[in-house]
Amino acid sequence: MITVTAFKWVPPFAQGQVRDHRVRWVLNEAGWDYKVRLIDAVDQKSPLYRADQPFGQVPVLAEDGRPTLFETGAILLSVAERSGRLIPSDEMQRAQMLSWYFAALNSVEPYLANLAEVEFFMKDEADKAKRRPGVVAMAQRRLGELQAALGGRDWLVADTFTLADLMMSSVLKIAKSLDALADYPKLVAYQDRCFDRAAYRKAIDDQLADFAAHSSADMKYGVA
Ligand SMILES: N[C@@H](CCC(=O)N[C@@H](CS)C(=O)NCC(=O)O)C(=O)O
Structure with missing residues (x-):
């Protein structure tokens, strides 16, 4: 049996964003059955x-x-490799796919996470106003560079949807939610293409259903 951990509940701005959707998505792509173990803040702290x-x-x-895995990057790669899904069979295309896969995690996501931190988590308005311009500029630079690299292609590599597209489109979710994709129509169309997959829609629907069945009280933010 395969089990994925996810939160019982998160605030509305994070619903549909929590990274377990990536694991649900790749498992759905693989056609593997799994169950979800919902955890709260006390579980998070438990040894x-x-x-x-x-x-x-x-x-x-x-x-x-099998050994338990953490880090979405490692989990998705393990499932994709073992299921033979979303990884090009050609060795050179596989190598290119990995470049984009890691670029999503290391060269794009950190800048979008900085943006999210400013918009969602910084409380002091003066600090926010000071930090925002630099963070927005850097995120926009990365998004522009990504759009330019994608050019007129539908997918990042191999003329087909791969694990790199799964990860990149998921990473772009935070930009979309902050209206930061508005100036990048090719990225919007690219993300829509990636999300037009039953495996993605089921992943998100299932995550949202878990949140709908719980409330903030279920997160039990007590001291473990
Ligand atoms: N690099 C990790 C990041 C995991 C991560 O940031 N998870 C978030 C939810 S999306 C989380 O659990 N946040 C709660 C916390 O950090 O306490 C991965 O890709 O798995």
Whole structure:
């Protein structure tokens, strides 16, 4: 049996964004059955959970007879490789696919995460106003560079949807939610293309259904 961890509930701005959707998505693409273990803030701090995820975050992938995995990058690659899905069979295209896969995580996501931090988590308006211009400029630079690299192509590599597209389109979600994609129509169309997949829609619908079944009270923010 395969189990993915996810939160019982998160505030509305984060619903549909939490990274377990990436794992649900790749598992749906692979056609593998899985169940979801919903955790709260107390679970996050527990030594048992920390043994699986040292930072107390979601998602974790637990699978009978295999080491438990954390980090969405590692989890998605493991599922894609073992299922033979979303990885080009050509070795050179696979290598290119990995470049884009890691670019999504290392060269794009951090700048969008900075943007999210300013917009969602900074409380002091003066600090926010000071930090925002630099963070917005850097995020826009990366988005412009990504759009230029994509050019007129539908997918990042191999003329087909790959794991790199799964990761990149997911990484772009935060930009979309902050209206930061408005000036990048090719990225909007690219993301729409990636999201026009039953495996993605099911991943998001299932995550949202879990949140709808719970409330902030279920997160049990007590001291573990
Ligand atoms: N690099 C990690 C990041 C995981 C992560 O940031 N998870 C968030 C949800 S999207 C989380 O658990 N946040 C709660 C926390 O950090 O305490 C991954 O890709 O798995």
